[in-house]
Amino acid sequence: MKTRTFTIIKPDAVAGGYTGKILDMILADGFTIRAMKMTFMNRNDAARFYAVHRGKPFFEALSTYMTSGAIVVALLEGEDAVDSLRRLVGATDPRNADEGTIRRMFGTDLTRNAIHASDCAENAEKEWKQFFDEKEIVEVDYSPCSFE
Ligand code: CMP
Numbered sequence: 001m002k003t004r005t006f007t008i009i010k011p012d013a014v015a016g017g018y019t020g021k022i023l024d025m026i027l028a029d030g031f032t033i034r035a036m037k038m039t040f041m042n043r044n045d046a047a048r049f050y051a052v053h054r055g056k057p058f059f060e061a062l063s064t065y066m067t068s069g070a071i072v073v074a075l076l077e078g079e080d081a082v083d084s085l086r087r088l089v090g091a092t093d094p095r096n097a098d099e100g101t102i103r104r105m106f107g108t109d110l111t112r113n114a115i116h117a118s119d120c121a122e123n124a125e126k127e128w129k130q131f132f133d134e135k136e137i138v139e140v141d142y143s144p145c146s147f148e
Contacts, residue, residue, distance in 0.1 A: 005081040006127040008116040011069035035075040089117040
Protein backbone atom coordinates (compact mmCIF):
# COMPACT_ATOMS: atom_id res chain seq x y z
CA MET A 1 0.00 0.00 0.00
CA LYS A 2 1.27 3.47 -0.84
CA THR A 3 1.90 5.54 2.28
CA ARG A 4 3.87 8.67 3.15
CA THR A 5 6.97 9.56 5.09
CA PHE A 6 9.17 12.57 5.71
CA THR A 7 12.88 13.15 5.22
CA ILE A 8 15.48 15.83 5.88
CA ILE A 9 18.75 15.97 3.98
CA LYS A 10 20.87 17.37 6.79
CA PRO A 11 23.40 20.26 6.75
CA ASP A 12 26.50 18.06 6.25
CA ALA A 13 25.00 16.37 3.18
CA VAL A 14 23.67 19.60 1.66
CA ALA A 15 26.97 21.43 2.24
CA GLY A 16 28.87 18.45 0.87
CA GLY A 17 26.96 18.69 -2.41
CA TYR A 18 25.18 15.34 -1.99
CA THR A 19 21.57 16.53 -2.32
CA GLY A 20 21.20 15.41 -5.95
CA LYS A 21 22.81 12.02 -5.36
CA ILE A 22 20.61 11.36 -2.31
CA LEU A 23 17.43 12.40 -4.15
CA ASP A 24 18.46 10.13 -7.05
CA MET A 25 18.73 7.17 -4.65
CA ILE A 26 15.31 7.98 -3.15
CA LEU A 27 13.67 8.25 -6.59
CA ALA A 28 15.43 5.10 -7.85
CA ASP A 29 13.92 3.29 -4.85
CA GLY A 30 10.44 4.10 -6.23
CA PHE A 31 9.42 7.09 -4.12
CA THR A 32 7.37 10.00 -5.45
CA ILE A 33 8.16 13.47 -4.06
CA ARG A 34 4.90 15.11 -2.95
CA ALA A 35 6.53 18.26 -1.49
CA MET A 36 10.10 19.52 -1.21
CA LYS A 37 12.09 22.65 -0.34
CA MET A 38 15.48 23.93 0.77
CA THR A 39 15.20 25.74 4.08
CA PHE A 40 16.85 26.00 7.50
CA MET A 41 15.94 25.41 11.14
CA ASN A 42 16.35 27.95 13.92
CA ARG A 43 16.78 26.80 17.55
CA ASN A 44 13.01 26.86 18.15
CA ASP A 45 12.36 24.75 15.04
CA ALA A 46 14.99 22.22 16.16
CA ALA A 47 13.61 22.09 19.71
CA ARG A 48 10.11 21.41 18.32
CA PHE A 49 11.27 18.86 15.75
CA TYR A 50 13.46 16.95 18.22
CA ALA A 51 11.24 17.50 21.30
CA VAL A 52 11.36 13.76 22.04
CA HIS A 53 15.15 14.01 22.48
CA ARG A 54 15.13 17.06 24.78
CA GLY A 55 17.23 16.34 27.88
CA LYS A 56 19.27 13.61 26.22
CA PRO A 57 23.07 14.01 26.27
CA PHE A 58 23.26 14.53 22.49
CA PHE A 59 20.42 17.08 22.26
CA GLU A 60 22.59 20.23 22.38
CA ALA A 61 25.02 18.96 19.73
CA LEU A 62 22.12 17.80 17.56
CA SER A 63 20.38 21.15 17.83
CA THR A 64 23.58 23.13 17.09
CA TYR A 65 24.28 20.94 14.09
CA MET A 66 20.75 21.02 12.63
CA THR A 67 20.74 24.85 12.79
CA SER A 68 24.22 25.15 11.24
CA GLY A 69 23.25 25.28 7.57
CA ALA A 70 20.75 24.67 4.81
CA ILE A 71 18.59 21.54 4.83
CA VAL A 72 16.31 19.97 2.22
CA VAL A 73 12.98 18.68 3.51
CA ALA A 74 10.68 16.39 1.52
CA LEU A 75 7.38 14.57 1.86
CA LEU A 76 7.69 11.21 0.10
CA GLU A 77 5.14 8.66 -1.04
CA GLY A 78 5.87 5.00 -1.76
CA GLU A 79 5.08 1.39 -0.93
CA ASP A 80 5.42 0.89 2.83
CA ALA A 81 7.07 4.33 2.89
CA VAL A 82 8.33 4.58 6.49
CA ASP A 83 10.07 1.19 6.56
CA SER A 84 11.30 1.39 2.94
CA LEU A 85 12.97 4.75 3.52
CA ARG A 86 14.51 3.63 6.82
CA ARG A 87 15.99 0.61 5.01
CA LEU A 88 17.45 2.87 2.32
CA VAL A 89 18.78 5.35 4.91
CA GLY A 90 20.49 2.74 7.13
CA ALA A 91 21.50 2.67 10.80
CA THR A 92 21.60 5.93 12.80
CA ASP A 93 25.39 5.73 13.10
CA PRO A 94 26.82 5.72 9.54
CA ARG A 95 29.73 3.60 10.78
CA ASN A 96 27.24 0.79 11.54
CA ALA A 97 25.08 1.30 8.45
CA ASP A 98 24.97 -1.37 5.75
CA GLU A 99 26.94 -0.96 2.54
CA GLY A 100 24.90 0.89 -0.10
CA THR A 101 22.72 2.83 2.39
CA ILE A 102 22.57 6.64 2.29
CA ARG A 103 24.13 7.10 5.72
CA ARG A 104 26.95 4.69 4.94
CA MET A 105 27.69 6.54 1.70
CA PHE A 106 27.28 10.15 2.83
CA GLY A 107 27.29 10.28 6.66
CA THR A 108 30.21 10.65 9.06
CA ASP A 109 29.09 9.99 12.65
CA LEU A 110 26.03 9.87 14.93
CA THR A 111 25.43 13.62 14.65
CA ARG A 112 26.51 14.23 11.06
CA ASN A 113 24.52 11.30 9.65
CA ALA A 114 23.41 12.95 6.36
CA ILE A 115 19.67 12.30 6.51
CA HIS A 116 16.64 11.96 8.77
CA ALA A 117 13.81 9.50 8.09
CA SER A 118 10.61 9.44 10.19
CA ASP A 119 10.28 6.45 12.52
CA CYS A 120 6.49 5.91 12.12
CA ALA A 121 3.54 7.21 10.10
CA GLU A 122 2.18 9.29 12.97
CA ASN A 123 5.49 11.12 13.50
CA ALA A 124 5.96 11.51 9.74
CA GLU A 125 2.72 13.47 9.52
CA LYS A 126 3.63 15.67 12.51
CA GLU A 127 7.06 16.29 10.96
CA TRP A 128 5.93 17.24 7.44
CA LYS A 129 3.25 19.51 8.91
CA GLN A 130 6.05 21.45 10.63
CA PHE A 131 7.44 22.35 7.18
CA PHE A 132 4.63 22.22 4.63
CA ASP A 133 1.20 23.85 4.28
CA GLU A 134 -1.54 21.80 2.63
CA LYS A 135 -1.24 23.89 -0.55
CA GLU A 136 2.45 22.97 -0.93
CA ILE A 137 1.65 19.26 -1.21
CA VAL A 138 1.32 18.07 -4.83
CA GLU A 139 -1.53 15.58 -4.94
CA VAL A 140 -1.83 15.24 -8.75
CA ASP A 141 -0.17 12.34 -10.55
CA TYR A 142 2.88 13.70 -12.39
CA SER A 143 4.37 10.37 -13.54
CA PRO A 144 5.48 10.39 -17.23
CA CYS A 145 2.42 8.46 -18.45
CA SER A 146 0.12 11.19 -17.09
CA PHE A 147 1.38 13.46 -19.93
CA GLU A 148 0.63 11.04 -22.78
P1 CMP B 1 17.70 11.43 13.32
O1 CMP B 1 17.14 10.34 12.48
O2 CMP B 1 17.62 12.80 12.77
O3 CMP B 1 16.97 11.42 14.76
C1 CMP B 1 17.59 11.90 15.94
C2 CMP B 1 19.03 12.24 15.74
O4 CMP B 1 19.82 12.38 16.90
C3 CMP B 1 19.68 11.12 14.97
O5 CMP B 1 19.22 11.10 13.64
C4 CMP B 1 21.16 11.44 15.16
O6 CMP B 1 21.65 12.33 14.18
C5 CMP B 1 21.19 12.19 16.49
N1 CMP B 1 21.94 11.48 17.54
C6 CMP B 1 23.10 11.89 18.06
N2 CMP B 1 23.51 11.04 19.00
C7 CMP B 1 22.61 10.06 19.08
C8 CMP B 1 22.50 8.88 19.87
N3 CMP B 1 23.41 8.54 20.79
N4 CMP B 1 21.44 8.08 19.67
C9 CMP B 1 20.50 8.40 18.74
N5 CMP B 1 20.55 9.52 17.96
C10 CMP B 1 21.60 10.33 18.13
